[in-house]
Every structure is written in C-alpha cells, then in structure tokens.
Amino acid sequence: MEAFSSITYDTLKALIVDDEVDICFLLSGILRQKQLKPSFVNNLAGAKESLQKDTPSILFLDNHLPDGFGLDFIRYVKSNYPEIKIVMITAHDGMAERKKAQSEGADLFISKPFTREVIDYAIKELL
Numbered sequence: 001m002e003a004f005s006s007i008t009y010d011t012l013k014a015l016i017v018d019d020e021v022d023i024c025f026l027l028s029g030i031l032r033q034k035q036l037k038p039s040f041v042n043n044l045a046g047a048k049e050s051l052q053k054d055t056p057s058i059l060f061l062d063n064h065l066p067d068g069f070g071l072d073f074i075r076y077v078k079s080n081y082p083e084i085k086i087v088m089i090t091a092h093d094g095m096a097e098r099k100k101a102q103s104e105g106a107d108l109f110i111s112k113p114f115t116r117e118v119i120d121y122a123i124k125e126l127l
Contacts, residue, residue: 013056016040063090074104
C-alpha cells in the first residue's frame with residue numbers, strides 16, 4: 001500500500017486480457033467505477049504489445065486464450081514487468097491451475113463467474 005500512498009486510483013491503469021468480450025466490458029465497468037483506467041485485449045499477442053506501450057498497475061489475466069495459456073504468460077510478465085500485480089481470472093480453477101499460478105507469480109486467483117465484491121477485494125488487496 002505504501003508504494004501507492006501518494007497516488008490516487010484514477011492514475012492507476014489496469015489491463016484485462018480475456019477472449020470473452022462481455023467479460024472485458026463487465027470488468028472494465030467495475031474498474032472504472034473504482035476510478036481505475038482499464039483497457040483490454042483479447043489474446044496474448046495483444047497483451048505483449050499493450051504492455052510495451054503502457055505498463056498497467058494490475059493485469060487481469062484469463063488462462064484459456066486463443067494464442068496460449070495465461071498461466072504460461074505469468075513468467076513473461078514477472079520477468080519483464082515485476083511491478084505489475086497479476087490477477088488470474090478463469091473458469092478453469094482446479095487445484096493444479098491455482099498452484100501453477102501461485103508458483104509462477106500470480107498475486108491473486110479469481111474464479112469465473114466473479115462478483116463486484118470479489119473485484120473490489122482484489123483491488124484493495126493489491127493496491
């Protein structure tokens with residue numbers, strides 16, 4: 001929390017990586033209500049490009065994407081952008097996925113479908 005003590009949420013950016021456009025719109029709306037600045041992409045290639053252009057504070061990352069697995073992308077993010085907080089959001093939330101996400105460096109793991117309260121908790125927990 002201390003690192004962001006002089007920053008208001010409206011200066012914080014969030015990137016959503018999910019191939020379900022409705023999830024992207026829903027999550028974007030929740031984040032805007034929390035005064036974050038969300039953007040979204042629908043695949044890992046778009047995520048890499050977006051990260052290079054504008055580094056977010058939080059990355060909401062789905063696992064099953066058209067061009068790969070979010071779980072495998074965590075290591076890339078943590079290696080190149082260690083300050084980004086990663087929240088896995090997936091409907092495939094078995095124990096193996098949770099353990100791999102944690103071991104790769106994800107900060108939180110959220111199951112789909114999620115609620116506004118769960119997203120609120122994630123933002124408070126990470127920032």
